[in-house]
Amino acid sequence: MPEVSEELDAVLRARGLRATPQRRFVLDALERLGHATPDRVWEQVQAVAPSLSPSTVYRTLELLEELGVVAHTHLGHGAPSYHLATHADHIHLVCRRCGDVQTADVRRAQQLADEVAARYGFVTDVGHLSLDGVCASCAATADGATGARAAGTKPAS
Amino acid sequence: MPEVSEELDAVLRARGLRATPQRRFVLDALERLGHATPDRVWEQVQAVAPSLSPSTVYRTLELLEELGVVAHTHLGHGAPSYHLATHADHIHLVCRRCGDVQTADVRRAQQLADEVAARYGFVTDVGHLSLDGVCASCAATADGATGARAAGTKPAS
DNA sequence: TTGAGTGCAAAGTATTTGCATTCCA
DNA sequence: TGGAATGCAAATACTTTGCACTCAA
Numbered sequence: 001m002p003e004v005s006e007e008l009d010a011v012l013r014a015r016g017l018r019a020t021p022q023r024r025f026v027l028d029a030l031e032r033l034g035h036a037t038p039d040r041v042w043e044q045v046q047a048v049a050p051s052l053s054p055s056t057v058y059r060t061l062e063l064l065e066e067l068g069v070v071a072h073t074h075l076g077h078g079a080p081s082y083h084l085a086t087h088a089d090h091i092h093l094v095c096r097r098c099g100d101v102q103t104a105d106v107r108r109a110q111q112l113a114d115e116v117a118a119r120y121g122f123v124t125d126v127g128h129l130s131l132d133g134v135c136a137s138c139a140a141t142a143d144g145a146t147g148a149r150a151a152g153t154k155p156a157s
Numbered sequence: 158m159p160e161v162s163e164e165l166d167a168v169l170r171a172r173g174l175r176a177t178p179q180r181r182f183v184l185d186a187l188e189r190l191g192h193a194t195p196d197r198v199w200e201q202v203q204a205v206a207p208s209l210s211p212s213t214v215y216r217t218l219e220l221l222e223e224l225g226v227v228a229h230t231h232l233g234h235g236a237p238s239y240h241l242a243t244h245a246d247h248i249h250l251v252c253r254r255c256g257d258v259q260t261a262d263v264r265r266a267q268q269l270a271d272e273v274a275a276r277y278g279f280v281t282d283v284g285h286l287s288l289d290g291v292c293a294s295c296a297a298t299a300d301g302a303t304g305a306r307a308a309g310t311k312p313a314s
Numbered sequence: 315t316t317g318a319g320t321g322c323a324a325a326g327t328a329t330t331t332g333c334a335t336t337c338c339a
Numbered sequence: 340t341g342g343a344a345t346g347c348a349a350a351t352a353c354t355t356t357g358c359a360c361t362c363a364a
Contacts, residue, residue: 175337175338175339176338176339177337177338195328195329196328211328211329212329212330212331215328215329215330216330236328
């Protein structure tokens with residue numbers, strides 16, 4: 001039994017909102033996926049609740065975000081990626097070649113945020129930080145040197 | 158007379174592509190704007206070429222990116238933001254409250270990229286780096302402490 | 315019981331694509 | 340002239356919204 005669902009019930013109760021199975025399904029799916037677009041979440045939820053509509057996924061994710069249970073980032077192309085708020089102590093490395101997203105625990109990210117705060121007064125949300133680039137396996141596959149720009153005329157992003 | 162346009166002609170010729178006025182307009186607009194969404198570029202271009210269609214803006218930006226003349230990042234919500242490739246030596250600070258985008262020259266960004274490369278083999282494109290957060294003026298306006306999450310139920314992003 | 319929450323379908327918004335026409339090389 | 344590039348409109352993808360029905364409290 002996922003602990004997040006328990007937390008969810010508590011948070012919802014605290015706000016006088018209703019704990020519905022749909023909301024649990026969406027949260028469970030997201031927990032299982034780690035990070036995912038609304039579309040992927042919907043796919044995943046279909047397995048346990050075939051009638052749950054995309055609208056509900058969008059509405060639920062928005063609500064969960066407002067409640068501070070989940071957060072989202074804009075990785076690559078179009079769809080935003082959601083993940084548990086408790087899962088926010090890392091940054092995302094998004095490969096523009098294969099579209100893969102890996103997480104990284106990087107201390108320097110905080111140093112960067114600190115510097116930006118000191119010099120520009122800008123308060124960075126480190127949890128939403130994502131780096132665009134090329135992952136290790138893609139860099140190995142393609143001809144590392146020259147290919148970077150010329151090779152993929154149609155990058156993932 | 159913008160120097161970028163001269164460079165554009167050269168780059169296009171080198172690839173056997175045609176130098177059309179539309180392509181110059183798009184590039185000029187982007188140069189003037191600094192960084193902008195396809196939509197904003199189109200708006201700007203309307204002033205000099207009212208008949209230029211949105212499709213052409215999209216196609217041109219895609220081409221220019223492939224040519225390495227411009228680059229894009231995903232700032233806030235949906236629309237990608239384009240900027241000149243020569244303009245890539247900075248990172249973006251995107252305010253989720255007011256949507257404003259400011260640029261910052263931060264040395265630590267490179268250090269962060271270096272650490273990620275060393276530990277994960279991930280090659281970061283520092284030019285695409287953007288930080289999500291709250292800008293100085295917004296932080297000052299809203300109640301800085303508690304309000305961060307509770308206040309704006311509907312953040313810009 | 316009763317109104318918050320859901321499902322469905324229609325409406326938006328952003329971007330892409332097909333094709334006939336235009337015009338750069 | 341000949342084919343690349345454009346403009347227009349239709350097509351897609353993604354997300355939001357209106358409304359009647361359902362069900363958690």
